[in-house]
Amino acid sequence: MTTHTATATATATASGADGARLRGPAVWALLITATAGFMAALDNLVVTTALPAIREDLGGKLEDLEWTVNAYTLTFAVLLMFGAALGDRFGRRRLFIAGLAVFTGASAAAALSPGIDELIAARAVQGVGAAIMMPLTLTLLTAAVPAARRGMALGIYGAVTGLAVASGPLIGGSLTEHMSWQWIFWLNVPIGLALIPLARLRLAESSAPQSRLDIPGTLLISGGLFGIVYGLVNANAHGWTSAPVLTGLIGGAALVGWFIRHGFRSANPMLPMRLFRDRGFFGINFASLLMFVGMFGSIFLLSQYFQGVSGYSPAEAGLRMLPWTGMPMIVSPIAGILADRIGSRPVISAGLAFQATGLAWYATTLSADMSYTAQLPALILSGIGMGLYFAPASYALMATVAPADQGKASGTNSALREVGGALGIAVLASVFSAQGGYESPQAFTDGTVPALWIGAGAVAAASLFALLLPSKAKEQSRRPAAAGAAAREELVVLDKAPAH
Secondary structure (H helix, E strand, O other): OHHHHHHHHHHHHHHHHOHHHHHHHHHHHHHHHHHHHHHHHHHHHOOHHHHHHHHHHHOOOHHHHHHHHHHHHHHHHHHHHHHHHHHHHHOHHHHHHHHHHHHHHHHHHHHOOOOHHHHHHHHHHHHHHHHHHHHHHHHHHHHHOOHHHHHHHHHHHHHHHHHHHHHHHHHHHHHHHHOOOOHHHHOHHHHHHHHHHHHHHHOOOOOOOOOOOOHHHHHHHHHHHHHHHHHHHHHHHHOOOOHHHHHHHHHHHHHHHHHHHHHHHOOOOOOOHHHHHOHHHHHHHHHHHHHHHHHHHHHHHHHHHHHHOOOOOHHHHHHHOHHHHOHHHHHHHHHHHHHHHHOHHHHHHHHHHHHHHHHHHHHHHOOOOOOHHHHHHHHHHHHHHHHHHHHHHHHHHHOOOOHHHHHHHHHHHHHHHHHHHHHHHHHHHHHHHHHOOOOOHHHHHHHHHHHHHHHHHHHHHHHHHHOOOOOHHHHHHHHHHHHHHHHHHHHHHHHOOOOO
């Protein structure tokens, strides 16, 4: 008790004495990490409204279009936890800058791609850079912001990255129509080149030198997820019982199972399975996985529906998705206030329920000649749900683990989101291909409707998983211990802070 009181007093004194000093680094950290997170998250779905233009320019079948998205999300997903471990071992700022450089260079390569295969390869390298960069953004931000203001900073960060995922179709559509699809990648280059020196000068270095790299775990999860997604993407082209598809699905599932076993038995696994013993950690991660299954797959199809069926241009398609994609800008601040008052659990669960309802509404009413006005209720409901989820999700996640596990927790949650996105596109596109196709507006609608029902079901299940999060009272009871440990970490980080 005496030790705890002394720690709290020292923390309060440090915060009071260095308040002005802390404010500058915290603001810079939020600006740099949120911008980098925005770029990485944006590239998840920025391609969707450009898919018809890419198909016309470079050619390719439905499977190729899926891989232009999944090549990024898959490498992003399977290397996220390894990227976090690299940062812990060799320096978080150093690896953040390295990942940012790889991401920026691969963006230029994607813009210069002469064919669909080259574009897919560049997208895969983009995912590698994002996987190194993205999990370190939350760790760097958490270390730079005082505990008293950390909830607000993480809320802003979550809203920005959530908005990036949601606004991808609008930005991609506008750039494709008014410039060319290549500019969805050129956009990253000047931003990345500006962030690299800023990160070097303004972010504090930190590391966990005792951490070890889990090469076997990385190979297991990488091979497992690739096999599963490969099987799902190619199921309709080759048949569900074909040798390549069955090998991918069965072999991938076996490797994922081996990875889970490895997480229980290894002394230093990249993903300690012990973290999932916490109900809250288990709930928020599986809620995130299923939410991205429904959201990614639905946006992948609906952004093409607006162009191929409704006849809108890429920019018009992105603009008409704005009631969905832009809603987090309005709802996220409200969600943060609600989460502080009633806890994260009801806000996140309600948000996911809203989004599931929106997708179900779409599935019930969608037709080849549906007016835009008739689509608005579904778009608005989905947007409200997205805003209610994104803002408190990051904070709810970090509140379920000790500060020493925050890097792995961030990598785990981000990886499961990306896995959900890749699976969502693969599963919903597979359902779409089995029930419809690109032959006519009616065929496209016939394939989209059952796919949307799958997406709605996934997000509804996510809402139930979110109920496993701790109540407001339990969530608040965890904060003092986490704040004390985080404060001790801050004092160490301050000693390593660069001069400003």
